[in-house]
Amino acid sequence: MSTRVMAPGRPDLRPGRVSFAHALRAEWIKFRTVRGWVIAMFVAVLFTVFLGVFAAGNVSIGCQSGPNGPVLTGKACTPHFPIGPDGEAVTDSYYFARQTLTGNGSMTVRVSSLTSLRGQGKGQAPGQNPLAGMAKGEVPWAKAGLILTDSTRPGSAYAAIMVTGGHGVRMQYNYTHDAAGLPGRVTARSPRWLRLTRSGDVITGYDSVDGTHWTQVSSARLVSLPHTVQAGMFATSPIYTTVSSGFLGSTGRSGPSQSTAVFDDVSLRGNWPDKAWTGTSVGNGAASPGTGYGYYHASRTAVTVSGSGDIAPVSAGSSAPGPVSVFEQPLSGLFAGMIAIVVVAAMFFTVEYRRGLIRTTLTASPRRGQVLVAKAAVASAVAFVAGLAASILAIAFGLPRQRNQGTYVLPISMLTEVRVIVGTAAMVAVAAVMAVAIGAILRRSAAAVTTAIVVIVLPFLLAATVLQAGAGTWLLRLTPAAGFAIEQSIPNYPQVDSVVSAAQGTYPLSPWAGLGVLCAWAAAALALAYVLLRRRDA
Amino acid sequence: MEATIEVIGLRKRFGSALALDGMSFTVQPGQVTGFVGPNGAGKSTTMRVILGLDAPDEGHARIGGRPYASLPHPMRYLGSLLDAGALQPSRSARGHLLWLAYSQGLTAQRADEVLEQAGLTDVARRRAGGFSLGMRQRLGVAAAMLADPMILMLDEPFNGLDPEGIVWMKGFLRSLARQGRAVLVSSHLMSELEDTADHLVVVGRGKVVADTSVAALLAAAAGGRVTLRTTAVREAATVLDLAGATIAANSNGALTISGLPAERVVMLLSQAGVPFSEVSAHRVTLEQAYLDLTRDAVEFRAEPASEVAP
Numbered sequence: 001m002s003t004r005v006m007a008p009g010r011p012d013l014r015p016g017r018v019s020f021a022h023a024l025r026a027e028w029i030k031f032r033t034v035r036g037w038v039i040a041m042f043v044a045v046l047f048t049v050f051l052g053v054f055a056a057g058n059v060s061i062g063c064q065s066g067p068n069g070p071v072l073t074g075k076a077c078t079p080h081f082p083i084g085p086d087g088e089a090v091t092d093s094y095y096f097a098r099q100t101l102t103g104n105g106s107m108t109v110r111v112s113s114l115t116s117l118r119g120q121g122k123g124q125a126p127g128q129n130p131l132a133g134m135a136k137g138e139v140p141w142a143k144a145g146l147i148l149t150d151s152t153r154p155g156s157a158y159a160a161i162m163v164t165g166g167h168g169v170r171m172q173y174n175y176t177h178d179a180a181g182l183p184g185r186v187t188a189r190s191p192r193w194l195r196l197t198r199s200g201d202v203i204t205g206y207d208s209v210d211g212t213h214w215t216q217v218s219s220a221r222l223v224s225l226p227h228t229v230q231a232g233m234f235a236t237s238p239i240y241t242t243v244s245s246g247f248l249g250s251t252g253r254s255g256p257s258q259s260t261a262v263f264d265d266v267s268l269r270g271n272w273p274d275k276a277w278t279g280t281s282v283g284n285g286a287a288s289p290g291t292g293y294g295y296y297h298a299s300r301t302a303v304t305v306s307g308s309g310d311i312a313p314v315s316a317g318s319s320a321p322g323p324v325s326v327f328e329q330p331l332s333g334l335f336a337g338m339i340a341i342v343v344v345a346a347m348f349f350t351v352e353y354r355r356g357l358i359r360t361t362l363t364a365s366p367r368r369g370q371v372l373v374a375k376a377a378v379a380s381a382v383a384f385v386a387g388l389a390a391s392i393l394a395i396a397f398g399l400p401r402q403r404n405q406g407t408y409v410l411p412i413s414m415l416t417e418v419r420v421i422v423g424t425a426a427m428v429a430v431a432a433v434m435a436v437a438i439g440a441i442l443r444r445s446a447a448a449v450t451t452a453i454v455v456i457v458l459p460f461l462l463a464a465t466v467l468q469a470g471a472g473t474w475l476l477r478l479t480p481a482a483g484f485a486i487e488q489s490i491p492n493y494p495q496v497d498s499v500v501s502a503a504q505g506t507y508p509l510s511p512w513a514g515l516g517v518l519c520a521w522a523a524a525a526l527a528l529a530y531v532l533l534r535r536r537d538a
Numbered sequence: 539m540e541a542t543i544e545v546i547g548l549r550k551r552f553g554s555a556l557a558l559d560g561m562s563f564t565v566q567p568g569q570v571t572g573f574v575g576p577n578g579a580g581k582s583t584t585m586r587v588i589l590g591l592d593a594p595d596e597g598h599a600r601i602g603g604r605p606y607a608s609l610p611h612p613m614r615y616l617g618s619l620l621d622a623g624a625l626q627p628s629r630s631a632r633g634h635l636l637w638l639a640y641s642q643g644l645t646a647q648r649a650d651e652v653l654e655q656a657g658l659t660d661v662a663r664r665r666a667g668g669f670s671l672g673m674r675q676r677l678g679v680a681a682a683m684l685a686d687p688m689i690l691m692l693d694e695p696f697n698g699l700d701p702e703g704i705v706w707m708k709g710f711l712r713s714l715a716r717q718g719r720a721v722l723v724s725s726h727l728m729s730e731l732e733d734t735a736d737h738l739v740v741v742g743r744g745k746v747v748a749d750t751s752v753a754a755l756l757a758a759a760a761g762g763r764v765t766l767r768t769t770a771v772r773e774a775a776t777v778l779d780l781a782g783a784t785i786a787a788n789s790n791g792a793l794t795i796s797g798l799p800a801e802r803v804v805m806l807l808s809q810a811g812v813p814f815s816e817v818s819a820h821r822v823t824l825e826q827a828y829l830d831l832t833r834d835a836v837e838f839r840a841e842p843a844s845e846v847a848p
Binding site: 023030033034351352364365537 | 586589590591592593606607608609610611618621623624625626628629630633634637638640641642681
């Protein structure tokens with residue numbers, strides 16, 4: 001080999017930022033020059049897309065149009081939900097004793113009773129008593145109270161103050177907003193006074209135990225509320241669910257319910273031109289989760305209203321009538337792709353120890369922190385791209401397939417769609433950072449790969465299969481698998497009875513909090529890796 | 539910056555084993571410095587400390603006065619080859635040099651240049667895992683030369699080379715020294731450094747046993763002795779004994795004379811009419827001189843010398 005003679009003492013004493021850029025570029029070359037790793041990334045994308053689109057999404061949906069109608073399958077069976085003012089799918093079915101209110105005004109009532117019946121199924125034969133076979137029981141989210149809405153069309157803007165079966169007094173508006181008032185159950189001995197006032201766009205709810213001392217529960221601004229609205233008393237009662245959880249999962253019973261409330265001392269202020277109540281069954285269609293039955297009865301002293309259904313957002317874990325799915329459903333195969341990515345990320349570090357290449361690396365870039373960060377950055381960038389490709393492809397192929405099969409995909413905003421797709425890619429990227437750090441800490445491929453899978457992916461699989469309740473929920477709060485929450489597009493509404501379970505795509509933490517838990521784990525692993533990498537002889 | 543390596547008072551303990559015990563020496567530019575000693579003497583550990591890979595318990599190493607780890611793009615100052623097998627088997631030779639080149643802020647063109655110089659262009663895109671040890675050594679040397687450093691440090695570069703490769707390596711090291719570079723080459727076989735090293739740092743049990751030029755070491759080992767070959771052993775012994783010399787029989791039938799220079803031996807024997815076939819200054823091989831030096835320092839005498847250094 002011949003060599004060129006260089007003048008000694010070349011001035012190359014530039015600061016560390018340049019050397020980090022070079023270390024970064026070197027690590028990228030290292031990644032892309034190992035064909036197996038590049039192939040593994042494509043395999044990760046294929047796994048995710050295949051599992052999410054074809055393996056998990058294969059359902060066959062059938063339905064009958066009416067009692068004697070033909071049996072339909074697929075798209076014809078897609079249920080349709082009203083869309084609330086904020087763009088989300090809602091259930092909006094209740095029994096409404098209403099009058100027209102023009103301009104500002106208020107309603108005040110005393111609720112002295114709320115009782116519920118629970119049934120086994122829906123669809124009694126025509127002519128049969130709709131409440132036959134139902135038995136008294138508790139329905140925590142049975143609702144009855146005062147409501148003010150711009151129309152009786154399902155999905156309308158509204159604000160309501162109500163008593164509930166098990167959650168005390170609530171003020172709710174526009175389906176997703178909920179505030180708590182007085183706690184406790186309504187009985188004849190402890191009635192609740194409720195008041196709802198309108199002043200322009202602002203609706204305010206109050207409650208009281210005696211009709212004299214009032215407390216404001218909450219207030220709502222309903223933008224562009226018309227001058228004339230419908231207001232009055234309502235009752236509704238959702239599908240009830242009882243879940244008993246054991247070690248290997250949970251078993252549940254559910255069915256429609258019917259709730260009846262007695263209102264007395266009704267007093268109205270403002271301009272109420274109708275002078276009498278009109279009974280309307282709102283949203284009593286196919287999308288109603290109720291019995292379809294309701295009535296009101298006005299005596300001289302009291303008004304009784306009975307209804308079934310719900311006024312609430314539809315969420316993935318709740319009991320919805322008909323096949324409902326969520327935007328992120330096709331990402332159900334992500335765990336498989338993530339295993340491949342996490343394995344490659346861990347090995348990205350450990351293979352250097354296998355044959356002493358780490359010494360060459362640290363000879364080229366003696367700032368060990370830079371090497372660690374450069375490796376983590378390259379692995380996470382590659383994982384991000386793979387995660388993004390997998391999410392986009394899975395959703396692009398998976399959603400149309402689900403829709404063709406007759407599933408209703410709950411609508412979400414464009415911003416939420418972006419958050420789910422980009423967030424999923426970010427989650428995979430952060431998991432890759434953690435795997436790189438684990439590789440640097442453990443230095444042996446087998447140990448690092450096993451640990452990375454056990455710590456990052458296994459908790460999710462356990463929570464989604466054998467440990468759904470209790471322990472599984474804690475896994476999804478505390479372990480790096482909490483990051484999967486970033487996929488959840490429809491929030492867990494506290495005012496809707498729903499199951500929090502990875503199998504349902506619902507997580508105990510909010511999307512960003514879940515991603516934050518994963519980030520905290522990755523940061524801790526990276527910090528430990530940094531300390532060890534600097535302290536240990538290479 | 540001066541092309542020197544300074545090793546100052548290194549001490550390092552691995553568990554109960556003392557690997558370095560006050561190791562100190564300096565490597566100067568313009569010459570090949572042989573770093574010799576038996577296996578386990580601390581050569582590889584010293585080199586790892588020089589590169590900042592291992593932290594010494596005491597002492598320090600400096601490259602032109604600075605710690606290696608403080609050098610931006612350090613391979614531009616010091617090129618090293620510790621272990622030719624330290625490769626990702628599935629990465630090509632070119633891929634290996636490419637990432638190293640980028641890590642030093644060099645271009646892909648420079649990687650192709652050293653590939654060419656190492657004669658690896660034809661196999662540049664083959665997986666390095668399939669390379670013979672000789673090819674890996676050449677790839678390792680190419681990597682060390684990548685950033686054209688003024689200091690070269692090679693750990694056991696002759697290991698696994700065929701005779702032709704050894705000749706090539708020796709010539710290569712000599713040419714680097716002629717260009718004014720500092721070259722530090724470790725070996726556990728002194729014969730490999732014969733005709734190559736100008737200076738020797740001989741180590742044993744973690745410290746320097748001798749730090750000397752090759753010429754001075756050989757002269758000291760010869761100790762001014764003279765080899766005499768004669769059929770008239772008794773007469774020769776009498777004559778030389780009278781002149782004050784010490785005579786010893788030598789294993790191959792010759793006599794070793796100490797205390798008289800060769801010219802005087804010739805003169806005395808000629809005057810006394812004692813026939814002789816050869817009088818020559820006693821020559822020791824570098825190997826012999828080294829064995830004399832390290833006799834006391836060898837830690838594991840029973841181990842074969844061909845074992846690879848740790």
